[in-house]
Amino acid sequence: MLYQDAFLQRLETGLRNTLPKWGLPASAPVSLLTISENATYLVEDEEGGRRLVLRVNRPAYHTEDEIRSELAWITALREQRVVDTPRPVPALDGGLLCSFPDGDTRRYVVAFEYMSGKEPDASDDLVKWYGRLGEVTARLHLQSRKWKRTPGFVRKVWTFDTIIGKRNYWGDWREALGLTKEGRTVLERTETRLEELTRAYGMGPDRFGLIHFDLRLANLLVEGDRLGVIDFDDCGLSWFPYDFASAVSFIEHEPYIGDLMAAWAEGYRKVAPLAKEDEASLPMFVMLRRMQLTAWVASHAETPTAQSMGEPYTHGTVELAEEFLRKNG
Numbered sequence: 001m002l003y004q005d006a007f008l009q010r011l012e013t014g015l016r017n018t019l020p021k022w023g024l025p026a027s028a029p030v031s032l033l034t035i036s037e038n039a040t041y042l043v044e045d046e047e048g049g050r051r052l053v054l055r056v057n058r059p060a061y062h063t064e065d066e067i068r069s070e071l072a073w074i075t076a077l078r079e080q081r082v083v084d085t086p087r088p089v090p091a092l093d094g095g096l097l098c099s100f101p102d103g104d105t106r107r108y109v110v111a112f113e114y115m116s117g118k119e120p121d122a123s124d125d126l127v128k129w130y131g132r133l134g135e136v137t138a139r140l141h142l143q144s145r146k147w148k149r150t151p152g153f154v155r156k157v158w159t160f161d162t163i164i165g166k167r168n169y170w171g172d173w174r175e176a177l178g179l180t181k182e183g184r185t186v187l188e189r190t191e192t193r194l195e196e197l198t199r200a201y202g203m204g205p206d207r208f209g210l211i212h213f214d215l216r217l218a219n220l221l222v223e224g225d226r227l228g229v230i231d232f233d234d235c236g237l238s239w240f241p242y243d244f245a246s247a248v249s250f251i252e253h254e255p256y257i258g259d260l261m262a263a264w265a266e267g268y269r270k271v272a273p274l275a276k277e278d279e280a281s282l283p284m285f286v287m288l289r290r291m292q293l294t295a296w297v298a299s300h301a302e303t304p305t306a307q308s309m310g311e312p313y314t315h316g317t318v319e320l321a322e323e324f325l326r327k328n329g
Helices: 003-022 064-079 126-146 181-201 242-247 256-271 276-280 282-299 304-328
Strands: 029-037 039-045 048-056 098-102 105-113 207-209 220-223 225-228 235-238
Touching: 003 029, 003 039, 003 048, 003 098, 003 105, 029 181, 064 105, 126 207, 126 225, 126 242, 126 256, 181 282, 181 304, 225 235, 242 256, 242 282, 256 282, 276 282, 282 304
Parallel strands: none
Antiparallel strands: 029 039, 039 048, 048 105, 098 105, 207 235, 220 225
């Protein structure tokens, strides 16, 4: 239970001590926006008329070099006008990354411009937005294939092993809340099949590269006709189609997923080629992502998102796995 009240208070105190580094008063109003991998705050400088979003990175997740590499990609995407995403805001000394001491460790802090908008929800025309998201994703992939990465660029590599395998970054799905013996058997069979299928799909440069990895609804901000993308915190090297799988995080069970998939693929092809084999791989990656999120819910039980999922999400994963095995067993 990392993000308990006492810990959050400690984080806010440390965060306030970094505000002057951005020319903000330490007394500026600070409000907690989200807790997921990280704690994200909105800081409003009423006198200066500035609104910044400050992210305090989760301890022991990304290294300093990994965070700097994330910011380098965001900067390149903005400079090339690939995607609407908030600008990383440098501190007064010109650096993009600050930190504060917390016991025997340091917490890294990054500031972004505030981006207005709201998360698309089921009452919106999701098919429309996923068509647009397909276009945005294709532009991201075209850029990442051509971009010459900055010196020392390093991000996590998301393979089968690091997604749900033996070297997983987000925990073990076997610890899922409410997982029964029968359910575990189903998911073990599914894991084996997914390993076979992803190995067969391969990791050639046309299929595996730098992606966002977390294009879920919570990381999209719509306003008018604009589709903004936020939170590149999990970006790394993985399969390009996995960006669609991440885009349907936590709604994989909904009956309209097929419509979203078709709209995304159609939007993608407006910008870049999408081979039939790649489109056919999307359900496989959706199942892989669902198992990864099932592990994440168990290992991040202190977060509001995990608490809202609970055991029903695990049971839903087993049901989806049974359907997946019927079609792909």
